[in-house]
Amino acid sequence: MRAIxxxxxxxxxxxxxxxxxxxxxxxTSSGQVVAQHGFTRSLDVMAAAALGAGIIASTAEIARVMSxxxxxxxxxxxxGLSVLLAPFSMPAGTWVALVVFGPETTVGLVQLFCAGxxxxxxxxxxxxxxxxxxxxxQFEDELNASLRTLFGR
Amino acid sequence: MPLVNxxxxxxxxxxxxxxxxxxxxxxxxxxxxxxxxxxKRGRMVSLATHGDRxxxxxxxPLDLGTISGFTTRFQLYTVxxxxxxAATRRLVLQGADGVVMVADSQARRFDENLxxxxxxxxxxxxxxxxxxxxxxxxxxxxxxxxxxxILSPEALDESLNFRxxxxxxxxxxxxxxxxxxxxxxxxxxxxxxxxxxxx
Numbered sequence: 537m538r539a540i541x542x543x544x545x546x547x548x549x550x551x552x553x554x555x556x557x558x559x560x561x562x563x564t565s566s567g568q569v570v571a572q573h574g575f576t577r578s579l580d581v582m583a584a585a586a587l588g589a590g591i592i593a594s595t596a597e598i599a600r601v602m603s604x605x606x607x608x609x610x611x612x613x614x615x616g617l618s619v620l621l622a623p624f625s626m627p628a629g630t631w632v633a634l635v636v637f638g639p640e641t642t643v644g645l646v647q648l649f650c651a652g653x654x655x656x657x658x659x660x661x662x663x664x665x666x667x668x669x670x671x672x673x674q675f676e677d678e679l680n681a682s683l684r685t686l687f688g689r
Numbered sequence: 690m691p692l693v694n695x696x697x698x699x700x701x702x703x704x705x706x707x708x709x710x711x712x713x714x715x716x717x718x719x720x721x722x723x724x725x726x727x728x729k730r731g732r733m734v735s736l737a738t739h740g741d742r743x744x745x746x747x748x749x750p751l752d753l754g755t756i757s758g759f760t761t762r763f764q765l766y767t768v769x770x771x772x773x774x775a776a777t778r779r780l781v782l783q784g785a786d787g788v789v790m791v792a793d794s795q796a797r798r799f800d801e802n803l804x805x806x807x808x809x810x811x812x813x814x815x816x817x818x819x820x821x822x823x824x825x826x827x828x829x830x831x832x833x834x835x836x837x838x839i840l841s842p843e844a845l846d847e848s849l850n851f852r853x854x855x856x857x858x859x860x861x862x863x864x865x866x867x868x869x870x871x872x873x874x875x876x877x878x879x880x881x882x883x884x885x886x887x888x
Contacts, residue, residue, distance in 0.1 A: 567703070679756050
């Protein structure tokens with residue numbers, strides 16, 4: 537498991553244990569990865585997060601366009617593995633859980649434990665911290681060096 | 690807002706390539722994807738129509754290495770340019786930390802550039818973004834076409850670049866200006882992050 541902030545780890549660990557999910561990805565509504573378990577290549581996680589956030593965003597927009605109440609979770613049932621996409625509210629905005637699970641569990645149980653995960657994360661979320669300097673004033677030299685390396689020029 | 694992980698010292702930013710249909714947004718990402726070593730980029734995801742026009746978005750995660758002690762990643766997105774896809778364009782723009790406005794330099798496409806720019810401004814305002822301070826870079830693409838068919842960067846600046854933000858001529862198909870545009874946009878996004886976090 538890899539989490540952006542340590543306080544995410546305990547609720548996610550409990551969810552993995554209880555739900556028997558195989559892969560879990562937590563992301564913000566704009567597709568930024570918050571935590572993941574089960575992915576083998578970090579950059580592919582970002583692609584999955586972008587696509588998952590896109591599905592949830594378009595589902596919410598369909599509801600808005602059709603004047604429907606907010607639509608909930610999205611489930612794709614596969615022959616072996618299935619995928620649940622579950623948006624939930626956090627103090628800092630909407631997060632989305634992408635959960636891949638197999639026949640050893642059920643969509644109902646995964647959704648139930650996913651609701652518990654959302655509640656546990658909300659309870660564990662720390663107060664917003666005061667702003668602190670992140671980047672040094674002269675970061676542009678390092679940025680230019682990185683880009684030159686990337687493009688080989 | 691960029692996602693900053695203080696524990697692992699990582700920064701992740703979202704950069705969106707905007708502009709009218711067929712202006713070269715996807716071409717920018719394809720060029721970057723082709724030039725950057727595999728270890729520094731993820732898989733490029735393209736949700737396109739059968740005609741290879743962007744349907745939802747293109748996505749390319751890029752690892753910029755360590756900057757000020759933070760591992761810095763940029764997630765590059767394109768929006769579908771056609772007017773028809775206004776709804777999906779709004780979705781992709783959500784949470785953007787910066788925008789590259791890819792304008793088509795052809796004189797006959799000028800109105801479409803203007804319409805796309807208005808659409809961008811409307812969407813940013815709808816999302817509560819202060820467009821006066823939002824990181825924005827213009828790329829005037831297709832400057833390789835015959836001079837009689839295109840507008841000069843100066844003429845495009847005068848007509849489109851009201852804020853006087855950085856603007857760069859480009860030929861995205863051959864890569865001219867692609868690197869410079871990315872450098873300019875990433876610098877603006879990180880400058881804003883530095884200003885916001887330090888204030």
